[in-house]
Amino acid sequence: MNAVTGAAMDVTARTADLAEAAGNLVRLLPARLLDPVLSGLLVRADPDGVELAGTDRDRAVRLRRGATTRVAGQVLVPARPLAETLRALDSPDVRLVVEGSRLxxxxxxxxFALPLLxxxxxxGVPEPPTVAGRLVGSALAAALVPVAGAASRDDTIPLFTGVRVRSExxxxxxxxxxxxxxxVASLPWEPRCAGLDVLLPAALLAEVARQAAGAAEVELRCDPANPHRAALSWPGAAVGCGVLASPFPDEARxxxxxxxxxxxxxxxxLAAAVRRVAPYAGPFSSVRLAxxxxxxxxxxxxxASGEAEETLVARVDGEPLTRVYRxxxxxxxLKAFAGTTVRLGIRGAHQSTRLTAVEPAPDGVDLRYVVMPIRPR
Amino acid sequence: MNAVTGAAMDVTARTADLAEAAGNLVRLLPARLLDPVLSGLLVRADPDGVELAGTDRDRAVRLRRGATTRVAGQVLVPARPLAETLRALDSPDVRLVVEGSRLxxxxxxxxFALPLLxxxxxxGVPEPPTVAGRLVGSALAAALVPVAGAASRDDTIPLFTGVRVRSExxxxxxxxxxxxxxxVASLPWEPRCAGLDVLLPAALLAEVARQAAGAAEVELRCDPANPHRAALSWPGAAVGCGVLASPFPDEARxxxxxxxxxxxxxxxxLAAAVRRVAPYAGPFSSVRLAxxxxxxxxxxxxxASGEAEETLVARVDGEPLTRVYRxxxxxxxLKAFAGTTVRLGIRGAHQSTRLTAVEPAPDGVDLRYVVMPIRPR
Structure with missing residues (x-):
């Protein structure tokens, strides 16, 4: 027993497992937190293994890995130094043990000895809500990465930094x-309740999708009776957060x-041609498609820059026209449709252009992308 | 003939050749120049091929590549846009042709059409001075990369931003x-004159070493009668610059x-251990070797950070001691000796520590490194 904090713990795990978990946890929480206690990571050793957990009072992350526990216990240590040290180790196994006021x-x-907080x-780190339905990790990643990329990074209008998640x-x-x-992407899912419709932070979801991509089963968790928090969980991991303001208007039109x-x-x-032409397309890179x-x-x-034109073979069905895009x-x-043939549906001069896949994607994911043209200069 | 500038040119080259040359030229010149005309790159086509040349009034870069010239001529165009467009092309050949006021x-x-400057x-780009001696490209790179890395990046004392180049x-x-x-590195060379001793900018030399690493023969050029400019040249390339202030004191002691x-x-x-321990070593990363x-x-x-200690097997000859280093x-x-056993020669508490290789390096390069210990806290 530790004299200062009453803490005790002694656990041995595979270095690679623990380093991956600590790195994932650090990536799921904001880099800068005003409250120093929240920069701590809870390490809990029990007979089943070791759990790393952290929160910023909104997000709640719990990651569990197999380990051999000699003395069960829980400590709080600085998260980033722990992750950095674990990542740099080249020994196959690592032991975490409380010694005095240090882990x-x-x-x-x-x-390496970190001060105990x-x-x-x-x-504390809130438990995730009840299961609302199940997904396949690879399909979730294929659908969520391009969708999250279309959200705004500008926090001043939180509504547009979210991904609307709706069951149909x-x-x-x-x-x-x-x-x-x-x-807009849709993917197969196995519902456990009806009427799910929440707005969740896009940046967090994109990182979750990356980490859960290999999981055969991912659970989306949200209590329909109290839809203020949601979470995603997969073997060894649970990541929760509060839902954002009410979802934005319907996308169907x-x-x-x-x-x-x-x-x-x-x-x-087409993406390569746009990349080559963009430096010639003025200060706002307004590229024209003819x-x-x-x-x-x-x-x-x-x-000032000069001019550029590149010609691509395409199948065109409709009247000749030109549109200008950022x-x-x-x-x-186009990156969301990498490796495939894409269908551009071009509408009136001030109406949105639609991108859809010609062939169905694997995992049953259906992706549609809408881009607004800009006024020609 | 062009109505505005009188320019004409029509030359076809391998895209990869020309893209590499334009990219190398851009890397050998400062990124930001006050005089817009110096952001231009001279493209000269003649029956032997194509030459790209540029200057910032101090540095002088000429790179030549094979090409098929239909119309010989010379033009000045913005350097970075040309390099960027050539790099992004995926067609095997590229044609540069003057059309009106455009290349x-x-x-x-x-x-893609760039405005003619x-x-x-x-x-104009000065011709390189006469040959002072010859080197092997791989030996030059092996010696110059670690030496240039020990120079200061702080332009306020230009003396320490240089590499002293001296023939013995x-x-x-x-x-x-x-x-x-x-x-300090020495390498074999074939002198054409005696008494060479100049100080040249380290950052430029490091980039030259990288580009010339594959050349069997590199010429160091400097006129002993007028040692105000120096250059390095190898097949298809010549890079010159003015020499810095007089060389700094002798390193022998x-x-x-x-x-x-x-x-x-x-x-x-040892490098890996230093990297792992450094985050625990305080705000200045003062690592102690015992x-x-x-x-x-x-x-x-x-x-604040805690403490760390890592133990390495070593052959020690001398009294036990500790020294603190950044x-x-x-x-x-240590990076300069990567992959080898290094010999640390540790002297008095406030005297420099010497690093040398135990085995001779390939290419006849002899590298020695000196690090000052810092006062223990």
Whole structure:
């Protein structure tokens, strides 16, 4: 027993397991926290293994890994130094043991000792709510990464930093928009309750999708009777957060309207052309697409930079027309369809352009992307 | 003939060749120049191929590549946009052709057009001076990269941003110091004149070493009668610059004095231990080496971060002692000996520590590194 804090703990685990868990936990929490106690990571050893947990009072992260526990116990230590030290070790196993007022990280040739923080001042990490339904990790990642990328990074309007997560029978629909473009994906899911409709932070979801991509089963958790918190959990991990303000308006009208011209083109070839032309397209990289015949021409011009034009083979169905887009938005939309042929549905001059896949994607994911053209200069 | 500038040119080259040359040229010149005409790159096509040249009034870079010239000529165009466009192309060949007031960069499916700058306002790129001696590119790179890394990045004292280049018979000696550490390398060379001793900018030399590493023969150029400019040239390339102020004092006294204790240790293992301990070693990452028995212990401690100690097997010859070093300087010194056993020669508490290789390096390069210990806290 520790004289100062009453803490005791002695647990040995595979270094790679623990380093991965600590690194994942640090990536799921904000980098800078005003309250120093929240920069701590709770390490709990019990007969089943070791749990790392952390919170910023909104997000709640719990990651569990197998370990051999000699003395069960719980301590609070600085999260980033622990993650950094575990990542840098090259010994296969690592022992975490409380020694005096320190948590020692021991390998056969080295000892690193972190100060123990006062575990009693920590607010605790909330348990995740009940299960609302189940998903496949790879499908979640395929759908969520492009959708989260269409959300705004500007925190001043929190609404647009979220991904709307809505159940529609046996499909889960994910939508995000920053008002200039919108991404909509649906994927198969196994509902446990009806009427799920919450807005969750896009940046957190994108990191969760990356970490859960290998899991055969991911549980989405939200209590329909009290939909103020939600969580995703998969073997060894649970990540929760509060839901954002009420979801934004319906996306259906952007997806169903008729188009003036439909273009089929290789997404990667068009993305590469946009990337090459963008430096010639003025201070805002306004790239023009000119459609006609069996061609799609990508054009840019600016008095200072010069001009550029690249011609791509495309299947065009509809009247010849031109539209101007921000190169960044068009490029990010095309990236979501990398490796496939994409269908561009172009509408009136001031109406949105729709990108959809020609072939169905694996995992039953259906992705649609909407980009607003900009006024030609 | 062009109506505005009188320019004409039409040349076709391999895209990869030209993109590499333009990228290398951009890396050899400062990123930001006050005079816009110096942000231009001279493109000259002649029956032998194409030459790209640029200057910032001090540095002079000429890179030549094979090409098929239909119309010989010379133009001045913005350097970075040209390099960026060439790098992004995926067509195997590229044609540069003057069209009106533009240089068109053409592939079968695309045209990029850069504005022509006024070639008459360009100061021209000085020719390199006469040959002072010859080196092997791989040896130059092996010696110059660690030495240039020991120079200061702080432009306020230009003296310490340089590498002293001095001939000693059939060896060329390279020395750099930022006052806290010093690196000295010598390598074989074939002199064409005696008494070469110049100070050249370290950052430029490091980039030259990288680009010339594959060349069997590199010429160092400097006219002993007028040693105000120097250059390095290798097939297809010549890079010149003005010499800095007079060379700094002699390095010999740091390299020949007797040591109190000599330690043989694997450089990579020590570097890894220093990297792991450094986060525990306080705000200045002051890492302590404790030598004694057959061990080298790497220690760090700080009231806020905790403490760390790692033990390495080492061959120790001399009295037990401890010295404190900045982790960054020790780490960079050890990096220069990566993959080998390094010999640490430790002297009095306020005297420099010497790092040398135990086995001779390939290419006849002899590298010695000196690091100043710091006062223990």
């Amino acid at each position: 020692a990280i021991r390998t056969p040739s080295a000892r 006062d575990v009693d001042t920590h607010p 029978g046996e499909r889960l629909v994910l939508v995000a928009t920053d008002r200039y473009r919108m991404a 952007y997806l169903t309207s008729t188009v003036d011209c439909e273009v089929l083109v290789a997404a990667d070839a 459609v006609g015949g069996d061609e799609l021409r990508v054009q840019g011009s600016d008095p 190169a960044q938005y068009l490029g990010e939309a | 068109a960069i053409r592939t079968p499916s695309a045209r 006024d070639v008459d306002t360009h100061p 018979g059939e060896r060329l000696v390279l020395v750099a110091t930022d006052r806290y550490r010093m690196a 740091y390299l020949t004095s007797t040591v109190d204790c000599e330690v043989l240790v694997a450089a990579d293992a 030598v004694g028995g057959d061990e080298l212990r790497v220690q760090g401690s700080d009231p 982790a960054q300087y020790l780490g960079e010194a």
